[in-house]
Amino acid sequence: MNIGVIGLGYVGLTFSVVAGLKGINVIALEKSELIKENLKKCKAHFFEPGLDDLLKVLMNQHLFVKDAYSKEDKIDIFFITVGTPLLNGSSTPNYAYLESALDSIKSVYDGSQLLILRSTIAVGTTRKLVIPYLAKIAGIPETDVLVAFCPERTIEGKAVKELQELPQIIGANNKKALLLAESLFREITNTVVKVDSLEAAELIKLFNNTYRDIHFAVGNVFNEIAQGYNINGVELIQTANLGYERSNIALPGFVGGPCLEKDAYILTENMQDSPGKQFVLNSRKYNESLEEQVIKWVQSHLKSTDKICITGLPFKGRPDTSDLRGSNSIQIVNKLNQLGFHPNLHDFVAYKDEVLATVNGNWFDDLYDAIIDCQALLILNNHQKYSNLELHKITSAMKNENIYILDYWSAMNQIPVKLYPNLTYITAGNILI
Ligand SMILES: NC(=O)c1ccc[n+]([C@@H]2O[C@H](COP(=O)([O-])OP(=O)(O)OC[C@H]3O[C@@H](n4cnc5c(N)ncnc54)[C@H](O)[C@@H]3O)[C@@H](O)[C@H]2O)c1
Known part of the structure:
Protein backbone atom coordinates (compact mmCIF):
# COMPACT_ATOMS: atom_id res chain seq x y z
CA MET A 1 0.00 0.00 0.00
CA LEU A 198 -18.23 12.35 8.29
CA GLU A 199 -19.85 14.82 10.67
CA ALA A 200 -19.96 12.28 13.51
CA ALA A 201 -16.21 11.71 13.20
CA GLU A 202 -15.53 15.45 13.01
CA LEU A 203 -17.60 16.03 16.14
CA ILE A 204 -15.91 13.27 18.15
CA LYS A 205 -12.56 14.99 17.74
CA LEU A 206 -13.95 18.32 18.92
CA PHE A 207 -15.88 16.71 21.79
CA ASN A 208 -12.78 14.90 23.06
CA ASN A 209 -10.69 18.05 23.21
CA THR A 210 -13.39 20.43 24.40
CA TYR A 211 -14.32 18.00 27.16
CA ARG A 212 -10.74 18.22 28.44
CA ASP A 213 -10.79 22.00 28.20
CA ILE A 214 -14.00 22.21 30.28
CA HIS A 215 -12.78 19.58 32.77
CA PHE A 216 -9.63 21.61 33.43
CA ALA A 217 -11.64 24.85 33.59
CA VAL A 218 -13.76 23.37 36.42
CA GLY A 219 -10.60 22.66 38.45
CA ASN A 220 -9.27 26.13 37.74
CA VAL A 221 -12.51 27.85 38.74
CA PHE A 222 -12.83 25.76 41.93
CA ASN A 223 -9.26 26.74 42.76
CA GLU A 224 -10.23 30.41 42.53
CA ILE A 225 -13.36 29.86 44.64
CA ALA A 226 -11.34 28.17 47.41
CA GLN A 227 -8.88 31.06 47.52
CA GLY A 228 -11.81 33.45 47.95
CA TYR A 229 -12.19 31.82 51.38
CA ASN A 230 -8.44 32.05 52.07
CA ILE A 231 -8.06 28.32 51.48
CA ASN A 232 -5.31 26.81 49.33
CA GLY A 233 -7.19 25.60 46.22
CA VAL A 234 -4.75 22.84 45.26
CA GLU A 235 -4.82 21.29 48.71
CA LEU A 236 -8.60 21.56 48.85
CA ILE A 237 -9.09 19.82 45.49
CA GLN A 238 -6.68 17.06 46.51
CA THR A 239 -8.67 16.54 49.70
CA ALA A 240 -12.01 16.61 47.88
CA ASN A 241 -10.80 13.86 45.51
CA LEU A 242 -9.12 11.73 48.18
CA GLY A 243 -10.64 8.25 48.38
CA TYR A 244 -13.81 9.55 46.76
CA GLU A 245 -14.04 8.05 43.31
CA ARG A 246 -17.06 10.12 42.25
CA SER A 247 -14.87 13.23 42.36
CA ASN A 248 -12.11 13.73 39.84
CA ILE A 249 -11.68 17.49 40.00
CA ALA A 250 -8.70 18.54 37.88
CA LEU A 251 -5.80 20.14 39.68
CA PRO A 252 -5.29 23.72 38.54
CA GLY A 253 -2.88 24.45 35.72
CA PHE A 254 -2.60 26.19 32.38
CA VAL A 255 -4.61 24.75 29.51
CA GLY A 256 -3.07 25.39 26.12
CA GLY A 257 -1.22 23.81 23.25
CA PRO A 258 -2.01 23.87 19.55
CA CYS A 259 -5.26 21.89 19.94
CA LEU A 260 -6.97 22.99 23.16
CA GLU A 261 -6.33 26.67 22.43
CA LYS A 262 -8.60 26.46 19.38
CA ASP A 263 -10.90 23.42 19.43
CA ALA A 264 -13.64 24.92 21.66
CA TYR A 265 -13.84 27.81 19.19
CA ILE A 266 -14.02 25.44 16.24
CA LEU A 267 -16.72 23.34 17.94
CA THR A 268 -18.92 26.35 18.61
CA GLU A 269 -18.24 28.11 15.31
CA ASN A 270 -21.46 26.95 13.65
CA MET A 271 -23.62 27.20 16.78
CA GLN A 272 -26.29 29.85 17.26
CA ASP A 273 -25.65 31.96 20.34
CA SER A 274 -27.11 30.03 23.27
CA PRO A 275 -26.34 29.24 26.93
CA GLY A 276 -24.67 26.03 25.69
CA LYS A 277 -22.34 27.92 23.38
CA GLN A 278 -21.49 30.41 26.11
CA PHE A 279 -20.82 27.57 28.57
CA VAL A 280 -18.19 26.08 26.23
CA LEU A 281 -16.63 29.44 25.35
CA ASN A 282 -16.59 30.70 28.94
CA SER A 283 -14.62 27.61 30.00
CA ARG A 284 -12.08 28.32 27.28
CA LYS A 285 -11.87 31.99 28.19
CA TYR A 286 -11.49 31.18 31.87
CA ASN A 287 -8.53 28.94 31.06
CA GLU A 288 -7.04 31.73 28.92
CA SER A 289 -7.38 34.18 31.83
CA LEU A 290 -4.90 32.27 34.02
CA GLU A 291 -1.92 33.94 32.32
CA GLU A 292 -3.13 37.24 33.75
CA GLN A 293 -2.98 35.83 37.31
CA VAL A 294 0.75 35.28 36.85
CA ILE A 295 1.33 38.67 35.27
CA LYS A 296 -0.51 40.42 38.10
CA TRP A 297 1.42 38.44 40.70
CA VAL A 298 4.73 39.40 39.07
CA GLN A 299 3.73 43.05 38.84
CA SER A 300 2.79 43.17 42.51
CA HIS A 301 5.94 41.41 43.77
CA LEU A 302 8.76 42.31 41.36
CA LYS A 303 10.23 45.17 39.38
CA SER A 304 11.33 44.85 35.76
CA THR A 305 14.91 45.48 36.91
CA ASP A 306 14.78 42.41 39.18
CA LYS A 307 16.63 39.39 37.92
CA ILE A 308 14.20 36.54 37.37
CA CYS A 309 14.35 33.08 35.85
CA ILE A 310 11.54 31.41 33.92
CA THR A 311 11.51 27.69 33.20
CA GLY A 312 8.86 25.30 31.84
CA LEU A 313 8.24 26.82 28.41
CA PRO A 314 6.39 24.23 26.28
CA PHE A 315 2.62 24.13 26.80
CA LYS A 316 2.91 21.15 29.13
CA GLY A 317 5.63 19.22 30.91
CA ARG A 318 4.20 15.70 30.87
CA PRO A 319 4.67 13.82 28.64
CA ASP A 320 7.82 15.56 27.40
CA THR A 321 7.25 17.88 24.48
CA SER A 322 9.21 20.72 22.91
CA ASP A 323 6.06 22.27 21.43
CA LEU A 324 5.78 26.00 22.17
CA ARG A 325 2.58 26.50 20.16
CA GLY A 326 -0.33 27.73 22.26
CA SER A 327 1.91 27.75 25.33
CA ASN A 328 0.70 29.97 28.17
CA SER A 329 4.30 30.09 29.42
CA ILE A 330 5.44 31.68 26.17
CA GLN A 331 2.56 34.17 26.30
CA ILE A 332 3.58 35.05 29.86
CA VAL A 333 7.22 35.62 28.88
CA ASN A 334 6.01 37.75 25.98
CA LYS A 335 3.86 39.93 28.21
CA LEU A 336 6.69 40.24 30.74
CA ASN A 337 9.02 41.27 27.89
CA GLN A 338 6.53 44.02 27.05
CA LEU A 339 6.64 45.13 30.70
CA GLY A 340 10.42 45.47 30.45
CA PHE A 341 11.52 42.15 31.97
CA HIS A 342 14.46 40.39 30.32
CA PRO A 343 14.40 37.03 32.16
CA ASN A 344 16.84 34.18 32.27
CA LEU A 345 15.22 31.31 30.36
CA HIS A 346 15.59 27.58 30.76
CA ASP A 347 13.79 24.42 29.76
CA PHE A 348 14.46 20.70 30.01
CA VAL A 349 13.02 19.87 26.55
CA ALA A 350 12.43 22.98 24.41
CA TYR A 351 15.03 24.00 21.84
CA LYS A 352 16.99 27.21 22.51
CA ASP A 353 16.69 28.56 18.94
CA GLU A 354 12.93 28.09 18.88
CA VAL A 355 12.50 29.78 22.25
CA LEU A 356 14.67 32.75 21.37
CA ALA A 357 12.87 33.16 18.05
CA THR A 358 9.66 33.69 20.04
CA VAL A 359 10.60 35.60 23.20
CA ASN A 360 13.45 37.69 24.63
CA GLY A 361 15.72 36.54 27.42
CA ASN A 362 19.09 34.96 28.30
CA TRP A 363 19.13 31.24 27.58
CA PHE A 364 20.72 28.77 30.00
CA ASP A 365 21.09 25.02 29.47
CA ASP A 366 21.37 24.40 33.20
CA LEU A 367 18.64 25.52 35.58
CA TYR A 368 21.02 25.93 38.52
CA ASP A 369 23.10 28.38 36.42
CA ALA A 370 19.97 30.20 35.27
CA ILE A 371 18.87 31.05 38.82
CA ILE A 372 22.14 32.49 40.09
CA ASP A 373 21.40 35.79 41.88
CA CYS A 374 17.74 35.72 40.83
CA GLN A 375 15.03 37.22 42.98
CA ALA A 376 12.36 34.90 41.61
CA LEU A 377 12.06 31.55 39.88
CA LEU A 378 8.91 30.97 37.82
CA ILE A 379 8.19 27.32 37.00
CA LEU A 380 5.48 27.37 34.36
CA ASN A 381 4.87 23.75 33.42
CA ASN A 382 4.79 20.40 35.19
CA HIS A 383 7.86 18.65 33.79
CA GLN A 384 8.79 15.62 35.88
CA LYS A 385 12.29 16.95 36.59
CA TYR A 386 10.95 19.81 38.75
CA SER A 387 9.93 17.23 41.34
CA ASN A 388 13.62 16.31 41.82
CA LEU A 389 15.06 19.82 42.16
CA GLU A 390 17.25 20.36 45.17
CA LEU A 391 15.63 23.19 47.08
CA HIS A 392 18.73 23.86 49.13
CA LYS A 393 20.82 24.26 45.96
CA ILE A 394 18.22 26.56 44.45
CA THR A 395 17.79 28.85 47.42
CA SER A 396 21.53 29.18 47.95
CA ALA A 397 22.12 30.06 44.27
CA MET A 398 19.37 32.68 44.26
CA LYS A 399 19.71 36.18 45.69
CA ASN A 400 20.49 36.15 49.38
CA GLU A 401 17.40 38.14 50.39
CA ASN A 402 13.67 37.60 50.12
CA ILE A 403 13.25 35.21 47.23
CA TYR A 404 10.20 33.81 45.46
CA ILE A 405 9.42 30.54 43.76
CA LEU A 406 6.23 30.63 41.73
CA ASP A 407 5.61 26.98 40.91
CA TYR A 408 2.26 27.35 39.17
CA TRP A 409 1.61 23.59 38.70
CA SER A 410 3.00 22.54 42.12
CA ALA A 411 5.53 20.58 40.07
CA MET A 412 8.12 20.60 42.86
CA ASN A 413 5.84 18.43 45.02
CA GLN A 414 5.82 18.83 48.79
CA ILE A 415 8.63 21.15 49.76
CA PRO A 416 9.68 22.02 53.31
CA VAL A 417 9.12 25.75 52.91
CA LYS A 418 9.35 26.42 56.65
CA LEU A 419 13.05 25.54 56.60
CA TYR A 420 13.69 28.52 54.31
CA PRO A 421 12.48 31.70 56.03
CA ASN A 422 13.67 33.96 53.18
CA LEU A 423 11.62 31.98 50.60
CA THR A 424 8.03 32.68 49.57
CA TYR A 425 6.64 29.65 47.76
CA ILE A 426 3.56 30.22 45.60
CA THR A 427 1.50 27.81 43.50
CA ALA A 428 -1.77 28.17 41.59
CA GLY A 429 -3.36 27.15 44.90
CA ASN A 430 -2.40 30.33 46.77
CA ILE A 431 -1.49 32.83 44.04
CA LEU A 432 -4.72 34.78 44.67
CA ILE A 433 -4.52 34.84 48.47
N1 LIG B 1 -0.23 18.27 17.20
C1 LIG B 1 -1.10 17.38 17.64
O1 LIG B 1 -0.78 16.59 18.53
C2 LIG B 1 -2.49 17.30 17.05
C3 LIG B 1 -3.39 16.44 17.65
C4 LIG B 1 -4.66 16.31 17.11
C5 LIG B 1 -5.01 17.03 15.98
N2 LIG B 1 -4.13 17.89 15.43
C6 LIG B 1 -4.54 18.60 14.21
O2 LIG B 1 -3.80 18.05 13.13
C7 LIG B 1 -3.46 19.07 12.17
C8 LIG B 1 -1.95 19.14 12.01
O3 LIG B 1 -1.38 19.49 13.25
P1 LIG B 1 0.20 19.56 13.45
O4 LIG B 1 0.42 19.86 14.87
O5 LIG B 1 0.83 18.37 12.85
O6 LIG B 1 0.52 20.84 12.54
P2 LIG B 1 1.96 21.30 12.02
O7 LIG B 1 1.84 22.73 11.71
O8 LIG B 1 3.01 20.80 12.96
O9 LIG B 1 2.15 20.46 10.67
C9 LIG B 1 1.57 20.79 9.45
C10 LIG B 1 2.64 20.66 8.38
O10 LIG B 1 2.04 20.76 7.08
C11 LIG B 1 2.96 21.44 6.24
N3 LIG B 1 2.19 21.95 5.07
C12 LIG B 1 1.25 22.91 5.04
N4 LIG B 1 0.73 23.01 3.79
C13 LIG B 1 1.36 22.09 3.04
C14 LIG B 1 1.25 21.68 1.68
N5 LIG B 1 0.38 22.24 0.86
N6 LIG B 1 2.06 20.69 1.24
C15 LIG B 1 2.95 20.10 2.07
N7 LIG B 1 3.09 20.44 3.37
C16 LIG B 1 2.30 21.40 3.85
C17 LIG B 1 3.55 22.51 7.12
O11 LIG B 1 4.79 22.97 6.61
C18 LIG B 1 3.69 21.75 8.45
O12 LIG B 1 4.96 21.17 8.59
C19 LIG B 1 -4.09 20.35 12.72
O13 LIG B 1 -5.37 20.50 12.17
C20 LIG B 1 -4.21 20.08 14.21
O14 LIG B 1 -5.24 20.82 14.79
C21 LIG B 1 -2.88 18.03 15.94
Missing part, protein backbone atom coordinates in the same frame (compact mmCIF):
# COMPACT_ATOMS: atom_id res chain seq x y z
CA ASN A 2 1.31 3.47 -0.86
CA ILE A 3 0.12 6.39 1.24
CA GLY A 4 0.56 10.02 0.24
CA VAL A 5 0.91 12.04 3.44
CA ILE A 6 0.69 15.80 2.95
CA GLY A 7 2.27 17.80 5.78
CA LEU A 8 5.01 16.31 7.97
CA GLY A 9 4.31 18.23 11.17
CA TYR A 10 3.60 16.65 14.55
CA VAL A 11 0.67 14.65 13.19
CA GLY A 12 1.95 13.79 9.71
CA LEU A 13 5.45 12.76 10.75
CA THR A 14 4.39 10.52 13.63
CA PHE A 15 1.71 8.89 11.47
CA SER A 16 4.17 8.37 8.59
CA VAL A 17 6.67 6.70 10.89
CA VAL A 18 4.09 4.36 12.36
CA ALA A 19 2.73 3.51 8.89
CA GLY A 20 6.32 2.85 7.75
CA LEU A 21 6.85 0.58 10.74
CA LYS A 22 3.90 -1.50 9.58
CA GLY A 23 5.51 -1.91 6.15
CA ILE A 24 3.38 0.70 4.37
CA ASN A 25 5.21 2.98 1.92
CA VAL A 26 4.72 6.66 2.60
CA ILE A 27 5.39 9.19 -0.11
CA ALA A 28 5.10 12.50 1.69
CA LEU A 29 5.02 16.16 0.72
CA GLU A 30 6.30 18.86 3.06
CA LYS A 31 6.70 22.57 2.38
CA SER A 32 9.07 23.58 5.15
CA GLU A 33 12.74 23.55 4.15
CA LEU A 34 13.75 23.29 7.81
CA ILE A 35 11.72 20.10 8.28
CA LYS A 36 13.09 18.59 5.06
CA GLU A 37 16.68 19.45 6.01
CA ASN A 38 16.18 17.78 9.38
CA LEU A 39 14.65 14.71 7.76
CA LYS A 40 17.64 14.35 5.44
CA LYS A 41 19.63 13.87 8.66
CA CYS A 42 16.90 11.47 9.95
CA LYS A 43 15.88 13.97 12.59
CA ALA A 44 12.46 15.25 13.57
CA HIS A 45 12.06 19.01 14.07
CA PHE A 46 10.39 18.41 17.47
CA PHE A 47 10.92 16.14 20.44
CA GLU A 48 8.92 12.92 20.44
CA PRO A 49 10.42 9.90 22.23
CA GLY A 50 11.91 7.34 19.85
CA LEU A 51 11.07 9.26 16.69
CA ASP A 52 14.64 9.97 15.55
CA ASP A 53 15.66 6.33 15.99
CA LEU A 54 12.72 5.20 13.88
CA LEU A 55 13.52 7.78 11.21
CA LYS A 56 17.03 6.32 10.92
CA VAL A 57 15.48 2.98 9.99
CA LEU A 58 12.63 4.22 7.80
CA MET A 59 13.93 7.20 5.80
CA ASN A 60 14.20 6.27 2.13
CA GLN A 61 13.18 2.70 2.97
CA HIS A 62 9.49 3.22 3.71
CA LEU A 63 9.33 7.00 4.07
CA PHE A 64 10.12 9.17 1.06
CA VAL A 65 9.85 12.96 1.15
CA LYS A 66 9.20 14.96 -2.01
CA ASP A 67 8.45 18.54 -3.05
CA ALA A 68 5.67 17.55 -5.45
CA TYR A 69 3.99 14.44 -6.82
CA SER A 70 4.70 13.20 -10.31
CA LYS A 71 2.94 10.66 -12.54
CA GLU A 72 5.27 7.87 -11.34
CA ASP A 73 3.93 8.17 -7.79
CA LYS A 74 1.25 5.49 -7.49
CA ILE A 75 -0.70 6.50 -4.42
CA ASP A 76 -3.61 4.46 -3.03
CA ILE A 77 -4.61 6.73 -0.17
CA PHE A 78 -3.95 10.42 0.39
CA PHE A 79 -3.65 11.44 4.03
CA ILE A 80 -3.91 15.16 4.78
CA THR A 81 -2.27 16.38 7.97
CA VAL A 82 -1.72 20.09 7.37
CA GLY A 83 -2.34 22.71 10.06
CA THR A 84 -5.71 24.42 10.59
CA PRO A 85 -4.87 27.32 12.93
CA LEU A 86 -7.54 29.90 13.69
CA LEU A 87 -7.60 32.92 11.43
CA ASN A 88 -6.28 35.86 13.46
CA GLY A 89 -8.77 37.02 16.04
CA SER A 90 -11.56 34.75 14.82
CA SER A 91 -13.03 31.37 15.64
CA THR A 92 -12.75 30.14 12.05
CA PRO A 93 -9.91 27.84 11.04
CA ASN A 94 -7.67 28.97 8.24
CA TYR A 95 -8.27 26.43 5.49
CA ALA A 96 -5.60 27.85 3.16
CA TYR A 97 -3.21 24.98 4.04
CA LEU A 98 -5.96 22.43 3.43
CA GLU A 99 -6.73 23.98 0.05
CA SER A 100 -3.03 24.04 -0.86
CA ALA A 101 -2.77 20.36 0.16
CA LEU A 102 -5.71 19.50 -2.10
CA ASP A 103 -4.07 21.45 -4.91
CA SER A 104 -0.87 19.48 -4.46
CA ILE A 105 -2.53 16.16 -5.40
CA LYS A 106 -4.15 17.50 -8.60
CA SER A 107 -1.56 15.96 -10.92
CA VAL A 108 -2.00 12.42 -9.54
CA TYR A 109 -5.57 12.32 -8.23
CA ASP A 110 -8.02 10.67 -10.63
CA GLY A 111 -11.01 10.12 -8.35
CA SER A 112 -10.29 6.43 -7.69
CA GLN A 113 -8.11 6.99 -4.62
CA LEU A 114 -9.32 7.45 -1.05
CA LEU A 115 -8.54 10.75 0.66
CA ILE A 116 -8.37 10.74 4.45
CA LEU A 117 -8.57 14.06 6.20
CA ARG A 118 -6.78 14.08 9.57
CA SER A 119 -6.57 17.81 10.33
CA THR A 120 -9.03 19.26 12.86
CA ILE A 121 -11.83 21.16 11.14
CA ALA A 122 -15.26 22.62 11.83
CA VAL A 123 -18.14 20.16 11.53
CA GLY A 124 -19.28 19.88 7.92
CA THR A 125 -15.99 20.99 6.33
CA THR A 126 -15.14 17.61 4.79
CA ARG A 127 -18.51 17.51 3.02
CA LYS A 128 -18.69 21.19 2.09
CA LEU A 129 -15.09 21.90 1.14
CA VAL A 130 -13.17 18.70 0.44
CA ILE A 131 -15.71 16.61 -1.50
CA PRO A 132 -16.71 19.31 -4.04
CA TYR A 133 -13.03 20.17 -4.54
CA LEU A 134 -12.10 16.56 -5.32
CA ALA A 135 -15.15 15.98 -7.53
CA LYS A 136 -14.18 19.05 -9.53
CA ILE A 137 -10.52 18.15 -10.07
CA ALA A 138 -11.36 14.54 -11.01
CA GLY A 139 -14.42 15.53 -13.07
CA ILE A 140 -16.68 12.99 -11.31
CA PRO A 141 -19.96 13.24 -9.33
CA GLU A 142 -19.56 14.10 -5.67
CA THR A 143 -21.17 10.78 -4.69
CA ASP A 144 -18.32 8.86 -6.39
CA VAL A 145 -15.54 10.63 -4.51
CA LEU A 146 -13.96 8.51 -1.74
CA VAL A 147 -13.36 10.55 1.40
CA ALA A 148 -12.98 9.72 5.09
CA PHE A 149 -12.47 11.87 8.17
CA CYS A 150 -10.32 10.09 10.74
CA PRO A 151 -9.40 12.33 13.67
CA GLU A 152 -6.00 12.43 15.32
CA ARG A 153 -6.45 11.85 19.06
CA THR A 154 -2.93 11.10 20.26
CA ILE A 155 -1.16 13.12 22.92
CA GLU A 156 2.11 14.81 21.96
CA GLY A 157 4.98 12.97 23.62
CA LYS A 158 3.29 9.57 23.29
CA ALA A 159 2.02 9.76 19.73
CA VAL A 160 4.05 6.88 18.28
CA LYS A 161 2.77 4.52 20.97
CA GLU A 162 -0.81 5.78 21.03
CA LEU A 163 -1.23 5.65 17.25
CA GLN A 164 -0.87 1.89 17.56
CA GLU A 165 -3.11 1.55 20.62
CA LEU A 166 -5.97 4.05 20.54
CA PRO A 167 -9.30 3.14 18.92
CA GLN A 168 -9.36 4.77 15.49
CA ILE A 169 -12.57 6.62 14.60
CA ILE A 170 -13.59 6.55 10.93
CA GLY A 171 -16.40 8.48 9.25
CA ALA A 172 -16.75 8.34 5.47
CA ASN A 173 -18.99 9.59 2.68
CA ASN A 174 -19.82 6.11 1.35
CA LYS A 175 -19.34 2.42 2.12
CA LYS A 176 -16.35 1.97 -0.19
CA ALA A 177 -14.47 4.85 1.42
CA LEU A 178 -15.28 3.47 4.87
CA LEU A 179 -13.91 0.03 4.01
CA LEU A 180 -10.75 1.44 2.40
CA ALA A 181 -10.03 3.62 5.45
CA GLU A 182 -10.68 0.63 7.68
CA SER A 183 -8.22 -1.49 5.68
CA LEU A 184 -5.49 1.10 6.33
CA PHE A 185 -6.13 1.47 10.05
CA ARG A 186 -6.43 -2.29 10.61
CA GLU A 187 -2.71 -2.39 9.68
CA ILE A 188 -1.95 0.18 12.37
CA THR A 189 -4.17 -0.38 15.40
CA ASN A 190 -6.38 -3.12 16.87
CA THR A 191 -9.59 -1.17 17.34
CA VAL A 192 -11.34 0.59 14.51
CA VAL A 193 -14.65 2.35 15.22
CA LYS A 194 -16.79 3.15 12.19
CA VAL A 195 -19.27 5.96 12.74
CA ASP A 196 -22.30 6.83 10.60
CA SER A 197 -21.11 10.01 8.95
